[in-house]
Amino acid sequence: MRAVWAFARMTVRSLLRRRTVWGILIVVLLGLIAIGHVPSFNVQTEGRFVLEFGLFGLEIGALLMALGLAVNLYPRDRESGTILPLVAVPISRGQYLMGRFLGSALVQIVALLVGCVGLMVILILNDLSIPSTLLPGTLLLLVEGLFLLAVVFFFSFWTSPPLNVPLTLALFVLAQMSVREFVGLFPQAPSLMRLLRLLLPHMDVFHVKDPIAHGESVPLLYFLLACLYGLAYTSFMLSVALAVFRERDL
């Protein structure tokens, strides 16, 4: 475990040196500022608009950040040849994956928390109240971000970065669909489509921006359940990624 943490710290340092990460964070914060500056025209529900779009912006930010962080990690290690001495002696392939994932996850978590604080500042500057469920809602977005990160790692072990991005985006879009919408994509084979949908994650489990924006209370049990679901899917994706990685010739 000590080797994993040491490698994770190295990953954090190398990621923070990249301009991509800072660029995505700045874009997300600029997006939040833009949402806060949309004229309200004295509409009473302006707070809902800012919250809904702000949380949506954070979700898209989590997706972009996952792509920006992980899409190039393994391909770059492979191209530069640094992976060979790493997995030859000091760490195993599992430790390599966990170190890279934990390092990226730490950066992802901090970036999302910065985004959440940015949204709170914008709400305060617009004289709007901060709902008590905003932090648990952001926690679900964090878990969703970790899952997306695991997906990007999985794709990065058997595809090139230019293919990884559209595949992750496609999975993100398909995972937002309900069963009926997904079956409607190819209604000629409903059983097959149902089964495929069953295998895909349900991103709507992480979506609580509507109740947060409308002031509806969400039970604490649901937050815990959704976190458990997200972490379970993340661990599953990581184990699939590791199985693929272990089969690869470097």
Place this chain on the structure above:
Amino acid sequence: MRLPLATVLCVAILSLAASGCGKRIDYDVGEVAPPEHLSGPDEHPHHQHDQHGAESAEQMTGARGHVHTPGVRNHGTMWFFNQPWAARFIWSKILRDSAILVGLAILLLLLSRHVHSRRWS
């Protein structure tokens, strides 16, 4: 070694699909919801408006528009209450899937370790 495994997976998926196993075990709220969740307390009784006017749960705000009581399930808020956080009856399915995913992750981890060690030994 890879081809048979991929073939077995494809056959398994196709046979599961042919058996229609995806029906009612997924999260589609419209499919798995009990009738009381889908109907809800609000039946949108237009005819009652005519009888009771402003005293009903809805208030007329114009020739055609009307306002519902906030936080109540009705024809306009069905999408809102059909989300997982509001549909308690699918929470057990979320828990079930989480347990299956963790089990699969552990199984896959052990299997890939076994194959990997055999490959390099």
